[in-house]
Amino acid sequence: MIINTELEQKGNLFPSKIVAYRKDVDTLYFSTDNDVVLEMTIVRDSVLRFRYTTTGTFEKDFSYAITKYASKGYNLLEIEEEAESYKITTSKLICHIKKDNLQVLIFDAKDHRLINEDELGFHWEESYEYGGNIVKMSKVSHDGESYFGLGDKPVELNLKGKRFENWVTDSYAFGKDTDPIYKAIPFYTGLKDKKAYGIFFDNSFRSYFDFSQERRNVTSFWAQGGEMNYYFIYGPQMEDVVANYTDLTGKPHQLPPLWALGFHQCKWSYYPESTVKEVTSKFRELKIPCDAIYLDIDYMDGFRCFTWDKNHFPDPKRMVKELADDGFKTVVIIDPGIKVDKDYFVFKEALENDYFCKRADGPYMKGKVWPGECYFPDFTHRKVREWWSDLFRDLVENIGVRGVWNDMNEPAVMEVPNKTFPDDVRHEYDGNRCSHRKAHNVYGMQMARATYQGVKKFAYPKRPFVITRAAYSGTQRYCSTWTGDNVATWEHLWIANVQAQRMAMSGFSFAGSDIGGFAEQPSGELFTRWIQLGIFHPFFRVHSSGDHGNQEPWAFDEDVTDIVRKWIELRYQLLPYLYTTFWKYVEEGIPMLKSLVLFDQEDVHTHYRSDEFIFGEQILVCPILEPNARGRRMFIPRGEWFNFWTDQIVSGGKEMWVDAEIESIPVFVKAGAIIPKYPVQQYVGEVNIDEVTLDVYFKNGKESSTLFDDAHDGYDYKKGRYSLRTFKLTGKSDELIIQQHKEGKFDAGYQKFKIELHGLPFTITKVQIDNVEISLNELKINGNNSMIIDKGFSELHIFGN
Numbered sequence: 001m002i003i004n005t006e007l008e009q010k011g012n013l014f015p016s017k018i019v020a021y022r023k024d025v026d027t028l029y030f031s032t033d034n035d036v037v038l039e040m041t042i043v044r045d046s047v048l049r050f051r052y053t054t055t056g057t058f059e060k061d062f063s064y065a066i067t068k069y070a071s072k073g074y075n076l077l078e079i080e081e082e083a084e085s086y087k088i089t090t091s092k093l094i095c096h097i098k099k100d101n102l103q104v105l106i107f108d109a110k111d112h113r114l115i116n117e118d119e120l121g122f123h124w125e126e127s128y129e130y131g132g133n134i135v136k137m138s139k140v141s142h143d144g145e146s147y148f149g150l151g152d153k154p155v156e157l158n159l160k161g162k163r164f165e166n167w168v169t170d171s172y173a174f175g176k177d178t179d180p181i182y183k184a185i186p187f188y189t190g191l192k193d194k195k196a197y198g199i200f201f202d203n204s205f206r207s208y209f210d211f212s213q214e215r216r217n218v219t220s221f222w223a224q225g226g227e228m229n230y231y232f233i234y235g236p237q238m239e240d241v242v243a244n245y246t247d248l249t250g251k252p253h254q255l256p257p258l259w260a261l262g263f264h265q266c267k268w269s270y271y272p273e274s275t276v277k278e279v280t281s282k283f284r285e286l287k288i289p290c291d292a293i294y295l296d297i298d299y300m301d302g303f304r305c306f307t308w309d310k311n312h313f314p315d316p317k318r319m320v321k322e323l324a325d326d327g328f329k330t331v332v333i334i335d336p337g338i339k340v341d342k343d344y345f346v347f348k349e350a351l352e353n354d355y356f357c358k359r360a361d362g363p364y365m366k367g368k369v370w371p372g373e374c375y376f377p378d379f380t381h382r383k384v385r386e387w388w389s390d391l392f393r394d395l396v397e398n399i400g401v402r403g404v405w406n407d408m409n410e411p412a413v414m415e416v417p418n419k420t421f422p423d424d425v426r427h428e429y430d431g432n433r434c435s436h437r438k439a440h441n442v443y444g445m446q447m448a449r450a451t452y453q454g455v456k457k458f459a460y461p462k463r464p465f466v467i468t469r470a471a472y473s474g475t476q477r478y479c480s481t482w483t484g485d486n487v488a489t490w491e492h493l494w495i496a497n498v499q500a501q502r503m504a505m506s507g508f509s510f511a512g513s514d515i516g517g518f519a520e521q522p523s524g525e526l527f528t529r530w531i532q533l534g535i536f537h538p539f540f541r542v543h544s545s546g547d548h549g550n551q552e553p554w555a556f557d558e559d560v561t562d563i564v565r566k567w568i569e570l571r572y573q574l575l576p577y578l579y580t581t582f583w584k585y586v587e588e589g590i591p592m593l594k595s596l597v598l599f600d601q602e603d604v605h606t607h608y609r610s611d612e613f614i615f616g617e618q619i620l621v622c623p624i625l626e627p628n629a630r631g632r633r634m635f636i637p638r639g640e641w642f643n644f645w646t647d648q649i650v651s652g653g654k655e656m657w658v659d660a661e662i663e664s665i666p667v668f669v670k671a672g673a674i675i676p677k678y679p680v681q682q683y684v685g686e687v688n689i690d691e692v693t694l695d696v697y698f699k700n701g702k703e704s705s706t707l708f709d710d711a712h713d714g715y716d717y718k719k720g721r722y723s724l725r726t727f728k729l730t731g732k733s734d735e736l737i738i739q740q741h742k743e744g745k746f747d748a749g750y751q752k753f754k755i756e757l758h759g760l761p762f763t764i765t766k767v768q769i770d771n772v773e774i775s776l777n778e779l780k781i782n783g784n785n786s787m788i789i790d791k792g793f794s795e796l797h798i799f800g801n
């Protein structure tokens, strides 16, 4: 759709002047002469919802994206009627609604500066083909304004100058700029005058965003049906915008089990059982840590979900147990297409209970996927989700599978040009019956939700692990995700990097790519560079289509195996840091990866950077994205940073060359950071950890770091059985003080911290723990930079000269 050509403008309809205003607690209604009503809800002081109807009445309010746990409530709400507009004031925002055309202007309540302003504002066009409206919104785009977010778009981080479509699509071997692909996350963050705000357009129909592409000074969004219904979220910090969006659409319902943050090996497909065992044994033999092994579609009997190919897997329960005894968690794929086969129990049950999707005129929605002709459960029906979740009993409770991988849930249909269901397919949509036009973008999300509910129920008291390919806003509550069928090229390594960052700033941090590339075969060098990036992605899995050769860490030459092992070991060492980062995401919605713009929006140099990012809060990473590189130029954000490999200190705020031969990529640690590390293990829980290393990076000044820990699985942490340590570091030219504060009832098994001091500018002369001097001998001081102390200290005071 084009919004500004004369032809299209002719179809556009606009609100006329406001004739009535009404307030109902936190919701204001502005009605116009031509039956448009703006319903504006004050969700929080910094979150406003705008919802429009053109008929005087609203449809039932229903959203799959918004969580019932979203925070609500504000400190201030004042409404004044002025000559030309209504003025709504909260403690964070001032909003004007113009009386003559319903246009909206939003200002910062503190400094009264304009943040966001309607251009044409809300307008619409009647959809004669389908009924209802094409709903449209256009906003002024100011010079220097930047845009970020929108889920998995494989483009530069800054979206300015581009147009996008949201329609989840199976996109085998997509490339840079392919649009749309697997996910629909209609949420973006705008950055104007260094202040960030977000817009979440909660409309599941096919929707579009235009960021100053068609007209330089206009940003617009529209959908092919449904309501104009969006949330305005103010920061002004970008991190707060993302955290508030994540609060609204939901944080993960629980932490993942720690093993899910380990390394996962996958391929289409490992079978029969002997091949699976060969792969897992090889990991142990070569001492390459690995926690999860995947079974792709060939484990099933003729691709029938919830069955096993008994020739290749004669006794799945025994196999899964043997793998588990060796530290491997088994994850199996489950697709939505159910084979049309009257002797197949899943098909029969769904047919008998009327659980399959149907076309408008009555026949079942039939489409071809891996098993041949299939019918598809309507996951937008609560009863269907309950039935589906019960199907996991045997797999999870009996056989012992620990994770489920949902694929093809766009839903993907083969041999048809639009790759999915036709528009007329009917859906229950939890009591809001509708066509596929409205349900398409949420179909995969509802499948993942049903799967999650099943795995959660039958894995209890362990935590569930689910991964999905398709997603709509809010899917992060249930599961992790990967970026779909990428290709083994250097360009795709670049794409993997921007996609993981973009997913994090779209509220969905638990994401990763098919490392090495799904289609085609990477060189050893590309595979190595991809692993080096992948260890910093919350979801860390190698996967490939399997028809172009092998992609295990030993499938290349020995040098590759050795380097890759070293990097996977680093991932396992960093697990306590990553787990703490995950906990902050689950608690507060803080994105686990921070693009530089999100880390330091005050510095305009960051607004156009795509390669560098912060892993957690204190580690700066920049992948190598080219063959034969011996290093690269990169931007170091402001502040002091330690080169992770050399301990050399650099001052940021500038671009610089960083060496990175094939063994390394640029990694820096923020000065003052305290990074917790585990010893290397072959899988999570392999060894009893009796000592945790704290890498302390000296800073002249103060810095705070945290370490979260718990049982690494189960739900006890929700009842207070966790341990949260806060370390406050204060450094001076001849002194270093680390104060520790501990919260929570969990007592981790280890007793000692090994303190590794980096960049200490003095020689240690005296050490006090909780005001008592300790002899340097007793501390096992190793040179000038290492000591072992009891984990219970409150204050470690190091003196020197």
Ligand code: GLC
Residues within 6 Å of the ligand: 267, 268, 296, 297, 333, 407, 408, 469, 484, 485, 543, 544, 545
């Ligand atoms: C799809 C998935 C891929 C999987 C394959 C076979 O292409 O994206 O990950 O291996 O189907 O199940």
